[in-house]
Amino acid sequence: MTSDSPARTAVDAAIAATGLTVETRELPKLERTVARALSPGQDHVDEATFRAALCAIRRKPWGSRLMDLTRRKGQVWVTRADTEAAAATVDDPQPDDDRLLRALAPVIHARLRATAATPDAVLETIRADLFDGTGRVLSPAGTEDLSRAIAVAFDLAPEGGFVESVRRTADVRKQEQDSIEQAARTRRREEVRRLREWEASLVPFAEVPRLLHCSQNEALRWIAENRLPVARRVPQKNGTERWEFDPRELIALRTQLPHWRGDGQAPGAPLVPDAGTRKVGNAVIARVAALDRYAAHFKTARALKRRITLVTGPTNSGKSHTALDALARAESGMALAPLRLLAHEFREALTARGVPTSLATGEERIDIPGSRHLAATVEMCPLHNPVDVAVIDEAQMLTDPDRGAAWTAAIMGAPARHLFVLGAPDCIPMVRRIAELCGDPLDEVHLERKGPLVTAPDPVRLQDLRPHDALIAFSRREVLDLRAALLARGRRVAVVYGALSPEVRRAEAQRFNSGAADILIATDAIGMGLNLTIRRVIFTALRKFDGTQTRDLNAQEVKQIGGRAGRYGKHEQGIVAVLAGAGSSSFVRTMLAAPPAELTDLRPQVQPDADIIQAVAAEIGSESLFGVLARIRRAVLRRDDPNYRLANMEQAFAIATALEGVTGLSLAQRWVYAMCPVDDRDNGIQRLVHWAADHAAGRPVVPPGPGRLPPADRAERVELERAEKRHKRLVAWRWLSLRFPDTYLAREDAEDATARLNDWIEDVLRQQSSRARENPRAARARS
Template identity: 40%
Template sequence: MAKKPFSVDLLAELVKRVPEGYLEWWQIREQFDVEKMNGSWKSISKEASQRGVGCKGLTFFDASRVAWRDVCQKQKWARPQIPAITSGGTVAGPTIQELAQMRKHRIGKLTCPDEIQAILRLDRSDEGFLWLESFGDIPNYHSVLMRLQEQDILALSEKFVFDPLRVTINAKLTAFLTRRSQEEQDVSEAIATLTSHATGIFNEDQWNSLFNDRQRHWLNHQKQVGKISLTTPFPPREHWWMRRSDIDEKTALQYAKSQMKTLVQAREEQWKKLLDLCGEVIRPGAKGGKTNRMQVVSRSYRTQPAARRIGLPEKAFLAAIEQEIAPAFRDPDGRLRIPASTVDAIATHEELYEKIADFITLKTRDLAVACGVHRSSMYRRLQKLGTSTTRATWGEVRGRWELPATYVLYQKVLDGNWRAIQQARKAAEEERQQLLLAQKAREEAEKSALREQLIATFPDWRHEQRANQRIKVLLGEANSGKTRAALERLIAAGSGWYLAPLRLLAYEIYDALNRRGIACNLLTGEEEIVVRGAQITAATIEMFDARSGGGCVVIDEAHMLGDPDRGWAWTRALMEARAEEMLVLGPLAARPLVERLLYAVGQPFTFEQSSRLVPLRMATTPYKLRDLPARTVVVAFSRGMVLALKADLEQMGRKVSIVYGALPPEVRRRQADRFACGETEICVATDAIGMGLNLPADAVCFYETKKYDGKRVRPLTAMEVHQIGGRAGRFGLAEQGIITALNKVDLDFLRQQFEQTPSPIRQAYVAPSVSDLALLPGRLAARLRQWCELESIPASMRSFIKTADLGDRIELASMLQPEEEADLGLGAAVKLTHAPARPESRFYWRWCARALVKGDRLPSPPDPPKDLASSDDLVRAEQVIACADLYLWLARTPEFRPFGPCYGEVRRARYVLAERIDQALPSRLDTRKRCASCGRVLPLRHHYRLCENCYLDRGYDVYGL
């Protein structure tokens, strides 16, 4: 049966017609289709409250009739019913308030005083129902109540009278009232028993036998009784009595003492009867004592001390007592006791000792050790004997399989054998430890030798051009003109390199120089554009050839020296470039590290600090997302959040560009160009804008101030705030740049980080060469891992140079089989691990690796999606772009170039797909965050995959509701 549609308006009409004044969410879900409701649970609750419906947890209630505390009380016994719904989807019948007005009109016409009295009495009840007997003082109350029921003023059941506008008669309420009736009956009986008792003082047995649990709890809770207690000295035990509240404590205490005295005397008589069973032998260290109890205790043992005295397990002793081999008796405290004379006799009488020892349960492991056989062999022997393989007794195996005839001798044999086994184990462990120490010493010696070999091959970076090199370190904040000044020097030199961290930045420089009429080549891992007559090359830093440095080398973003993944490329460029002039650009935080690196090779340099061309300040108040001014960059730190922000801003009527790392560089550049020329008002970007991307923004607004760095979610550092926020402020177009946020907490955090000086970068990184790895044994992944562990860096540089993080390379190398590494050769295998394989394109990297091992052509990248209509389509397209980039990189690598004949075709297909992505982004592509279950649009700051409704539904499914 199809469920009826549901809305907040319908909910308001429902609760107005429920006598109890509330409904549970699970009841609504059973009858109505709540999946199609728009909005989160919070928004639904807020909308309901505007219609007079309160909401607490999963309960909705009519706030005009009942308070939440009343609902909590009613939930103990009430089960409200959902009112009838018409075929048109409306609620049938009048509201409770309308029914109350109609009933008030009928009551006004009553003339019988008894009827009016009955109505007033029911109306004054807190819960809306009373016992039928509550009306017993009204003459002919049965007929009075029947007449009122006929007029729909109240309702009757067998024992109760109800107000139908406050209570619905159902099984749950009937059970509740029956239980309450039983409780009231118990209370009446308890009071009667308490008041009729002769003394009003009850000992433990009387208290527990005369009153049940509910009665005892009620009497204590209502303070109808009080407790007194006395302690007997031997044994120390508390005895207590309950006194009626009208009996004073002193009288009750005197009564208790008299009962205690009688009790002690009676127990002494019981102990006296046991003296004859104890004998005359006193336990060692014991005294006779004055009381009968003390004399019995001094002349007998409890089972555990007795077993300890004769050196046998307590269980065996108990079994012997059960078989009447050893006499025993129980004392008035219920404890089993053995006469001391019997215990002494067992300890000195071998035959009696062995009779008790027959009941000892032996461990199969101990039997095997005593017989000198394996445990499995002992299992077979016990099975053949027909006894338990895990609980054999000494009496069953005595004298068998060359075992001794007595348990004492068996213990000696067992102890001796165990001692020999332990000594053998100890000797074996000592030998194993010695072998391990020797092996560890050999490994340390091998590592030390390998480390020395690697240190010997470590570059000293003191090449022949050092004496003629001029190095200028130009550091300063973002938008301080560093890059412009460096490019002018590069142009003046006439030849050289501009080294960028990103393809996009290298392309910008390539494009800018060629537009100025200065021939410039482009060199990245994926493509190479050679311009006729060009002596200058704009390249990604990994592609730099230090042997052809030219007249000038510009190294941008020098703070990347401290990047564990890619910092090795900056270290290599800085220390190996042979150009006559070098310009090192970056933030001030890079200065200490650059100085240490250059001092280490004795290279003189000059330092120059640049200042921002446009001042940068913090906003005084947060911005609002809806009111963001044009030329604002909104920064988020995940692809999903960037796309969701784009969708929300477009719904507000804004034109938006987006920039994030997974977008193809061409698309990022075009998106940035649209923002720069004013075609779009807002740019939503990740921290990809922090490294040189030309985004002329007036303000940078941080949507969030925490980012995932690949290992954990952490707050932004002062360096990141300066680097990203520094993109604000366009020289010549704005008087200042502004850093801001969307709430006061984030703004205060940003201000605190902005006012701090970024921590200096203190460590550079180096990566291994093929010759380094050739010195190490094992497979490629093991070699890379061992190279990192050895940290083979000269002692003079170890404080500021570390081994790079090769985690990605190790993962790729682990995907190669040993025979594949052998077929490729070490050099080609190492080169293959350098490929730019993102997590989403590693499957394609594996395809390519198999093809290269077989000598086949590289496989074509996967086909792109036919349409770009959703966020999922965009993800798929970005994955295809990543695979195409991988193909282009491999096809351009000399070792693999023969296997990539489709380079031009793949490059064209990639360009077409990038064009499609760029055209799809401005066309209101649906990139909103959606529930992974139902597809409902989620709020921007919703941090979970499921919407509130689906999450709650999952909870109901778990609990079977």
Template identity: 40%
Template sequence: MTDLPHIANHDSAPGEDDDLVRQLGLADKGVSLAKSEGRVYLRISGVVEYQGLRVAYDLVPTQGVLAKPSKWRKMDADSRSALLRERAADAAIAELQADVAAFVRELADACDDCDMDPDPFMQGLSDMQVAEPAGMVFDRIRTRLEHAVEREMEEQHAERTRQSINLAEYPASFDVARRMKRKFIAVLGPTNSGKTHMAMEALGKAPSGVYLAPLRLLALENYERLQEMQQHGKPLKVSLVTGEERRLVPGATHVASTVEMLDTQTAVDVAVIDEIQMLSDRDRGAAWTAAVCGAPAKVVYLVGAPEARRAIEVLAARLECELEVHVLKRKGPLTVEPTAVRKLSNLRRGDAVICFSRREVLMWRDMVTEMGLSVATVYGNLSPEVRRAQAQRFREGAADVVVGTDAIAMGLNMPIARVVMTTTVKYNGYEEEEIPAALARQIAGRAGRFGVHEEGLVAGYDNETHSVMRELLREKPVPIKTTGFAVAPTLEHLHRISSVTNEHALAKLLKRFVHNIDVPDGFFYPRITEEQFERAAWLDTLDLSVAEKFALSLVPISSKVPALQHAWETWAKSLAHKKITHMKPGDTPLHYMNLQEVEDACRLYSAYAWLAYREPEYFPDTELAQRLSRDASERVDAILQDQNSAARKRQPRRFRR
């Protein structure tokens, strides 16, 4: 240990004071005078011995501070002598010697207990030249020892964590997939290239299989799509599994699931992993890493954007899986219009008007409807059921225009003739920034539904947005990264770290997972979301098991909405007290709530259902929560239609054809 700095240099007292100390015979007893930090004080030096240790000290006794320098200078020699005799009496010297001896024993024993060298800490008794009584110096040294022990324990725990989890061996943790001879088939292409259709046809013909979706909406749509398929003249038996809902069919051969809900233990013939480029997603990419490594299927279809090709190739090589690649082209051309739209009156039936926030969507919805066009509304805060209902209105012609966020870019098949961008700037969770070219292509690609339109059209509403979109669509796709594939902690990981460190705080376990596990080549890399870590710190204040805290940290509910955050905290506290939490409708009936309130109620009920599947003993009302969620979704859809109708009544129907 070399971290015991010389804290302060004390100024020597004037020569006459040194003479006075010698004249009084105090120098022979180890007494000296010092002046620093605006004080004149005594220091007493000596030596104590303990179990072979010989420890020198130079400390200020309890009553060692004599006066301020200004007052000391005004005192005559007799007054100074009297004060020195009083404060440096034999009893005071003996008291300090006894205190130091007791502290040396304490420190030596503590160092022995934690197998540390006591010498560096003992040196502080003579080197720490501060104008503080000995007791405060003892406390400083104790604190240093505590910090040194903590650092030592930290190093030991970090090393034990590294030894307990090696991410290079991550694929081997999926036992069923590891034992199978798997083949990867990558089906890559832009939007409207038929890639999902190709993979789903193969899945429907397989004796058994699973479809893994990025969204509940996509899982639901492809669940119904599989139900319409037949084998040997009979409809497929299909189950739906999402975080918030289970529709389990006895004897089901196929499952439509969200990617996080992958069953890694049940072997199937074919798996389809959709939107494979999500491997690079900052918050959710770990779910795709797990799906690629752990999907227990003989054939795994990897469906997505062409920029994922190189990442797929390196993953296939790492996992020793045969790889077949199909690159599809868009079935119809995508064309940027010559000029920007510029006026609301230039909007037309079949347009999709794109914004990047709920507030903007509702504002544009009102402006468009007041021009006489009917509108379907789609944004991320809406439940999958409402998004589907709104999309269906557009498909059936009940709505002339769809106004939405980039939520339309994934999972909604609509006959969009033209995509109109109101902006190319989006909040990324930290700041406003221009959307990446990949997202611009995905949104624009929704225009020109094959079989409905001969081509897809893209335009910006204003000149600047139009120009930026043109440039973004010209950009060459940037391949996603081919290393550092995200791996999220599992409960097994956390239990393993806890067993070797004896730590039970979720925040500490998550931090160890991110910073201490072994990542020898960086091919797989640990990731947690910032929100999960923040939640973990709060959950650690409650009497919950690691498993309970881990589940609560993952509940899909927004911490930015006060009512939802309050509900989540209430659930956590109830679980800590082992109280059963029932799902009850809100005090205010749905038909008295505004749109935002009903949306939040829907999200609350869905979050309860998600938690109920994981802690059914304490959250037993799964079916009720799902029913209330459906009721709230229907009310949201009704409100949107009512608002659309009310706005249209204010203006003539100039655009109806």
């Protein structure tokens, strides 16, 4: 605006008339705001219009000022959305801090009332949201301050019974938490001391002949025959190993020497020390855990005359259809899937074939009376009820560092006379090895893709996307950024990523398949399951962070994800492409043509179960899960074990470590908590400790609520993320409620809260897509 423009003239006159102070930096924005209020030829505004214009340009700074004021008061539970809503109600152009805080109070009270039905539930929801979002735990003073605000919101006395009860509980919980942390440190130190004392007692190989009264050559021969247990093998810088031995184990074996020197016992047969000797050595622990003889652990499966059929082929080759037909014809059977969503799909497929089928996943059960078929997630494989046919899908997961051990246990332990194992060709060597370890005959069937899969010659621009295209990103943030960009262009979009519940993922897939959404944006979560009518898969990146490092996609990932293109019966061929600027099409072409990767280690991953944990605990004389897992990690499987390797147990170990200070739980109960599916990026382990402390103290653990859910058509990304985190809390709670029903009460409330969150998240994704189609300019402004 120029100095003699009508708007500037109107602003100068209004400032003079009202006496209000206006900063120089505010003038350009104020003039533009006043200009929009002027009629043609007019150069004057009334006082009310001017004051409203001045308030409009100052509301954002007021919101920031309120955030600063509340943080100084320790009110970390006040959100930016709260302060912005409060600033929008202020009609005084020059409010002081008290005026701003008075505007904030009713906004806070309304938000608190909408968060949950009861004051207690509001308090727990807000504390959980803070913990998930920032890892922040409210201090007793902060909790008391929040409780007062909640009391006022619910028309309770600000210093009455609710606030006093919260104050007392906060003090007790703080003392309890301090006690847990102190006890955990003490117990961990004790277990580490025990382990170090044992390690300090070990002797080098040079001491073995003296302790056994034998020659050096005899000792070497008996070690080679697996008669003398090497307690610890310490790698040296020159590539060799230093062998260390437990002298108590060696002394206990002296009575065996005459037999070893000439009784004809089969070489290599492990010998157990005398029963009267205290057996705390690593070799003894390994024998107790029996992970080096893991296949024998599954007694029901080993008692059956099993036959394994391995069905391999690329995506869209009909592997599941082949196996499900055999399963449907069987009198009894089970179908094991990698995801809860796919377990539901297996159940629906069997039901459609007229086969009543029950369901078992980590967090839910559906029991069909009289059913002799079960659909389940792999971790829920029943090991003691023989069936005629079992199907295990996605066997390439055997190499997954986090869940591979579950596939090992399922393939080795599924009590089925005929076991169908389905997977990509990459899994063939590992399944062959497992069949060999089990002594089961193996048939192999290889299927070819039903329609051609080709690589697009050129990268695809965002503006050139067409219906039935799927964009593949590798993080939730990238998926939502792409979604915002496409909504701003007026495209109808569906999304699939890991943080969404199976119900919402399925609903989004249905929107895409039905044509209600043109474009699908997904993470590699679509690599397993979900029947999608994709014509063209477009990678938005050719590198991903795998939890450890950022690396190029490997051939199996490109094939698994790219193979989703060209659904048989829907599209003549599948096309795999790269988004412009993301990389070269030749990389995708090379990966699709690559042979199955050669596995450098064919030893299947294994991990202990509850029985093994109890056996090791009894052997070392400890009820500490931390101590048991520490010994298992160090002792149970040698690094050079020819048959098996210990799975990654870092999260279980982290949970065990955190639970060490919680008294009142048995070892078996601690192991259940250690297996609970939580995400430590959202402070899931600390939350487990809080729940376990309540459990140990005999207090019920109430289910998390859905929290405040704003209207779906006005939800922002931060609110969507908060709802997803609440859903994850409910998943963990429901998982535990099936195992500890007397402590995790009100399961129906948890089911209702889960359904509300699923419906709301689905609504947000659907309505925002529809709104963008109707008003792309508004969508562009929101993004």
